[in-house]
Amino acid sequence: MKKTLFILITILLSLVIYGCSASGDSEDTGDEEKPTLTLGVTNWTSTVPPTKIAGQILEDMGYEVEEINADAGSVYTGMSDGDVDVFMDSWFPAQRQYIEEYSDSIESISVSYDDANSGMVVPAYMEDINDVEDLKGNEDIVNNEMIAIGEGDPAMQDMQEVIDFYDLDIEMINSSEAAMLAAAEGEMEEGNPVLFYGWRPHSMFDKFDLKILTNEEVAEQEGLFDSSTIHVIANKGLEEKAPEAYQFLSNWSISMGDVEQMIAEIDSGANPEEVAQEWIDNNQDKVEEMKNGN
Known part of the structure; x- marks a missing residue:
């Protein structure tokens, strides 16, 4: 009887130790927490809809998202310093000088839409x-x-x-x-x-x-004030810092008509977060394509 009890206790202790070990191994090898991403926001109304949409999608992907409000020059300087990760509303060619000035540290990774005047x-x-x-x-x-x-x-x-x-x-x-x-x-x-x-x-x-x-x-x-193309600009460290976010933003696009409609809704008093979520809900296929690169 004593021998049987000893064997049972030994087995139970072994299971407990194995469980703790497995739990520890799981913590050591599990996914690392995703970094916080900072989006630059100017006071232009055209910046709000794409920033809110991208921010909500990134949060759904597991990222913490913060917004920094500043003028255009400060946003670009922040990207060059690594304090800002992404700017969703860069106008080409009007803002080309910033890309040229900070070409060592920032880059255009996608085009939102073109034919903006x-x-x-x-x-x-x-x-x-x-x-x-x-x-x-x-x-x-x-x-x-x-x-x-x-x-x-x-x-x-x-x-x-x-x-x-x-x-x-x-x-x-x-x-x-x-x-x-x-x-x-x-x-x-x-x-x-x-x-x-x-x-x-x-x-x-x-x-x-x-x-x-x-x-x-x-x-x-x-060559001044031709039709403009709206780009997504990112710090060059984004791909290494947040590869999934980089892939999503590299596939980003939205129509100018959608942006203008959302601006009008927000100007009329609609909540920007709700307007962005409505666009996401109505464009799930497009969202998945941008996230998965298909």
């Missing part, structure tokens, strides 16, 4: 102003001013080149996107002529009847 915008009721050259000699109708976004944005440097190229007697009044739009909206509600900076995708084109002025001469000679 930007430049000088006027309301459609300014029927005689259709090309930038039409402003020459008529600058006083807009009080010799162009309302614009922050001067730190590289597009504003290109915009100044356009003004200089045509030798326009126009001063740029730089402010935030919200302040620019509020000022332009105030003028349009009164039916006044107004000149401001605009781009698509943006809800301003859904809310008002606007036109982006053509600039055929300067586009041909200087």
Whole structure:
């Protein structure tokens, strides 16, 4: 009896020790925790939908996601330093200078959408102003001013080149996107002529009847404000840091129409997280293709 009891105890102890050992081995060889990824966010409305969508998908993939809000220059500097991993809303060629400046540490990994336009915008009721050259000699109708976004944005440097190229007697009044739009909206509600900076995708084109002025001469000679392509930019360490996230973002794409629709919904008071989740729910096949590279 004692011998049988001893054997049973020995077997039980062996099982316990084996179980602990197996548990320890499992912890040692299990999957490592995925890193936190930081997404740069500017105050442009076009940045919000793709950033929210990508962020939610990355979280579903097991990553912690943080957003850093900053101006474009700071976002690119942060990527070059490794403080920011990804920026979902890089405009080419307007922001090409940052890619060139930080080419050792950042890279374009995919294209979100193309045929996005930007430049000088006027309301459609300014029927005689259709090309930038039409402003020459008529600058006083807009009080010799162009309302614009922050001067730190590289597009504003290109915009100044356009003004200089045509030798326009126009001063740029730089402010935030919200302040620019509020000022332009105030003028349009009164039916006044107004000149401001605009781009698509943006809800301003859904809310008002606007036109982006053509600039055929300067586009041909200087290559400024042609149609833009929107890129996803990442720190070059992302592939090693988060290979699954890198694969997903390398396959990223979205239509400009979808982005513009979401911007309009958010501007009308919808929750950005809910708008992003709705897009994800309605595009599950596309999401899986982007995640799996199929």
